[in-house]
Amino acid sequence: MITLGIDPGIATTGFGIIREEQDGRLTVLNFGVIQTHSTFTQPERLVHLYTGIKELILLHHPELGAVEKLFFERNVRTALSVGQARGVALLAMAELNLQIGEYTPLEVKQAVTGYGAADKNQVQQMVKTILGLEAIPHPDDAADALAIAICHIHSARISNLYKDNYG
Numbered sequence: 580m581i582t583l584g585i586d587p588g589i590a591t592t593g594f595g596i597i598r599e600e601q602d603g604r605l606t607v608l609n610f611g612v613i614q615t616h617s618t619f620t621q622p623e624r625l626v627h628l629y630t631g632i633k634e635l636i637l638l639h640h641p642e643l644g645a646v647e648k649l650f651f652e653r654n655v656r657t658a659l660s661v662g663q664a665r666g667v668a669l670l671a672m673a674e675l676n677l678q679i680g681e682y683t684p685l686e687v688k689q690a691v692t693g694y695g696a697a698d699k700n701q702v703q704q705m706v707k708t709i710l711g712l713e714a715i716p717h718p719d720d721a722a723d724a725l726a727i728a729i730c731h732i733h734s735a736r737i738s739n740l741y742k743d744n745y746g
Contacts, residue, residue, distance in 0.1 A: 580598070580599045580642055580643060580732075580735075581596065581597070581598045581599075581608065581639060581640060581641040581642060581643070582596070582597050582598075582599070582641055582642075582643040582644070582645060582728045582731050582732055583595070583596050583635060583636065583639070583641040583643070583644045583645070583672070583677065583728065584596075584597070584644075584645045584646075584724040584725060584726070584727035584728025584729070584730075584731065585632065585644070585645065585646045585647070585668045585672075585724055585727065586647050586720050586721075586723040586724040586727060587628075587646060587647065587661055587664040587665040587667075587668050588660075588661055588664055588720065589615065589621070589624055589625075589628075589660035589661065589663065589664045590614065590615055590617070590624075591612050591613070591614050591615075591718070591720050592612060592613045592614075592628050592631070592632070592664055592668065592720065593610075593611075593612050593718070593719075593720025593721045593722070593723050593724035594609075594610060594611060594612070594613065594632070594635055594721065594724045595607070595609075595610040595716070595721060595722075595724035595725030595726075595727070595728045596608040596609045596610065596635065596639050596641060596728070597710070597725065597728045597729065597732065599732055604711075605709060605710055605729065605732065606710075607710050607712065607716075607725065608639055609635070609639060610716050610721040610722075610724065610725055611721050612718055612720050612721055613627070613628055613631035613632065615627045615628065621660070621663070624664075625663055625664070625667050628664055628667050628668070629667045629670065629671050632667070632668055632671040632672070633671045633674075633675065636671065636672070636675045636677065637675070641677060642677065642678060643677060643678050643679075643680070643731055643732075643735065644668075644672035644677035644678070644679045644680070644731075645679070645680045645681070645682060645727045645728055645730065645731035646665055646668050646669060646672070646679065646680075646681050646682075646727070647665075647681075647682060647683075647684065647687065647723070647727050648665075648681045648682060648683045648684075649661055649662050649665055669681075680730075680731045680734060680735075682727060682730050682731065682734070686730060687702070687723075687726050687727055687730045688702055688726075690726075690729060690730035690733045690734065691705045691706060691709070691726045691729050691730060692705045699719065702722070702723075702726050703715045703716070703719070703722045703726075705726075706722055706725050706726050706729065709729055710725065710729075
């Protein structure tokens, strides 16, 4: 099963694509960022993000998608633009029939580290360890997207265990 994780942002959107092997190991297929240029208009940025996410889906054929939920942001302008980027990611995934999960930063931290108040470095170290990488994935947005994908995979495992045991 292949999962696409997205850490949305209007200037930089992180992505991470992970395959869950039959033995339960997780293998990284790709990670990085989709960047938009500051000279682009807001609609141009959103189209660029949408196109980039669709291209990743068509290239890697994930069945599952996960996006970070918008958390409280003091800067309303930032919150609105992140929300728009998030909407574009959800649209691209839904249009291509991915099963989608949405997770708060707290849920991602708990799934990856076992501790909801983990700092960014702790999350990145665990992403590196869980995925068997030689170094912490960079940039941070890509590492966050991989963490979101890991969270979704763990959540799906728990959901499947529940279904298997309790119908």
